[in-house]
Amino acid sequence: MNDLFSMIKQYRxxxxxxxxxxxxNTIISYRRALTLFVNYLHEVRxxxxxxxxxPLIDRDVIxxxxxxxxxxxxxxxxxxxxxxxxxxxxxxxxxxxDCSFETTSLVVSDVPIKNEPGKMVEYLSEAALTALLHQPxxxxxxxxxxxxxxxxxxxxxxxxxELQKLHIKDIHLDGPDPVIYLHGxxxxxxxxxxxxxxxxxxKEYKAIFHPNTPSDSDELVFYTVSHGEKHQMSxxxxxxxFNKYAKAAHAVCPECPEKVHPHMIRHTRAMHLYQKKMxxxxxxxxxxxxxxKTTKIYAFADPEMKREEMEKASPLKKAGTKINPIWENDxxxxxxxxxxx
Numbered sequence: 001m002n003d004l005f006s007m008i009k010q011y012r013x014x015x016x017x018x019x020x021x022x023x024x025n026t027i028i029s030y031r032r033a034l035t036l037f038v039n040y041l042h043e044v045r046x047x048x049x050x051x052x053x054x055p056l057i058d059r060d061v062i063x064x065x066x067x068x069x070x071x072x073x074x075x076x077x078x079x080x081x082x083x084x085x086x087x088x089x090x091x092x093x094x095x096x097x098d099c100s101f102e103t104t105s106l107v108v109s110d111v112p113i114k115n116e117p118g119k120m121v122e123y124l125s126e127a128a129l130t131a132l133l134h135q136p137x138x139x140x141x142x143x144x145x146x147x148x149x150x151x152x153x154x155x156x157x158x159x160x161x162e163l164q165k166l167h168i169k170d171i172h173l174d175g176p177d178p179v180i181y182l183h184g185x186x187x188x189x190x191x192x193x194x195x196x197x198x199x200x201x202x203k204e205y206k207a208i209f210h211p212n213t214p215s216d217s218d219e220l221v222f223y224t225v226s227h228g229e230k231h232q233m234s235x236x237x238x239x240x241x242f243n244k245y246a247k248a249a250h251a252v253c254p255e256c257p258e259k260v261h262p263h264m265i266r267h268t269r270a271m272h273l274y275q276k277k278m279x280x281x282x283x284x285x286x287x288x289x290x291x292x293k294t295t296k297i298y299a300f301a302d303p304e305m306k307r308e309e310m311e312k313a314s315p316l317k318k319a320g321t322k323i324n325p326i327w328e329n330d331x332x333x334x335x336x337x338x339x340x341x
Contacts, residue, residue, distance in 0.1 A: 004053045007094045007101070008034055015093055025161065033086035040065045054094070057104045062087065062111045070114075081113045123268040124256060129154070131253035132260065135245035141208050146241050148205040149222060150265065155198045157269040157286050158182055160262040164232050168210060168217040173199060184288045192286070238262055 001009070016022045016030060041047045045064075047056065062084075069075040069083060087108050095105030124132065133150060137143035153163060162182045170181040171194070178194040194202075206213070213219055223230040224237060239261060246260035266287070273283050280296060 002050070002053045003098075003101070007097065008090070010097070011090055011093055029082070030086050030089075033083045034090060036069070036083065037065055037087060040068055044068060054101050054104050057091075057107070059107050059111060062108055066111070066114075077114045084111060084113060121267050121271065122257075122261075122264050123271040124260070124264065126272065128249065128253055128256035129268055131249040131256050132245055135248045144201075144205055144208060145222070146245070148201040149238070150242075150245075151198055151201050152180075153262065153265045154269050155195055156180060156182060156192050157266050159184070159266060160235060160238060163222060164220075164235075164238075166221040168206075168213055168215060168219050168221055171202060171215075171221070173202075174215070182288070190288050235262075 012027070012031060012034075016027050022030070038049070038052060041052050041056070041061070042049055045061070065087075066080055066084060069080050070077075075083070091101070091105040091108040095102035133147065136147040136150075138147055149163065152158065153160070162184060165183050166180075170183075172179050172181070173194075178199050179191045180194050181189055181191050183189050209223075210217075210219065210221075220230065220232055222233045224233050225231070242260050242262055243258075246256060247258050249256040249260075250258045270283055270287055273286065274280070284291075
């Protein structure tokens, strides 16, 4: 292998998992970005794999790659910037390991990120959420599973991946207060309380899908069966039943969008907590955000709360306050304002 691929191997197998301690999903994301970069150089720039090395990497190559992502692969500004961040990280690492690669590192670091349009936080109203949760047919095993998945996701504000990786041993019902342990991003975990209704849903679900499984088992809570073996539920399978129930819920409650992605339930939980006046710092703990600044998006997402707070602060709301128009009792001004004089 040449210098570039040797450095990628070192970065992938030593630096990311052992020195940075990144999670498996993060490492996969970094690997995907580097793979796309190499594919671009080989397939678009027609450079043989064996010839792809540091001296070929300049500003024109990096910008060309980013434009290719945006124009040919229809990547959003967010995805485009994420790929650039991976390249910056890799080439910065390479420059620290070998100073002869530092020039390439500086070139990549000088490429600017793309401005992203402001994003609206997508969440469900309480009526829409209620309609959604009424759609699974709980006379069937699949309906019981789907309902429990959505209820658990809402109550814990869990990410989809956290529920995909959830094990039986992560749910503790034996103590005075039932709790769940979620394995979050970056291998960070947190204990969260379980509500009584959620515990009842879990017991009903477990009786069907894990009837004889001990409470300390490593088995996945949610799974699919293929060729007689249990596998982790895929994101596509989860998205499929979410959208099926969203479409049905929309028919009875127009407030519910026809498409609901799983992460919207996490946003919904956060917004409902904020609307109930829970402090942002505490919401940040529930969401397992590394920085409370990330949680501030919910403070700007609810126009109704903005209106209420702005009305409270308005001096015009005081009882008996009346502002007379400047033209009142001034006939000459009325004529001038109307353009008649």
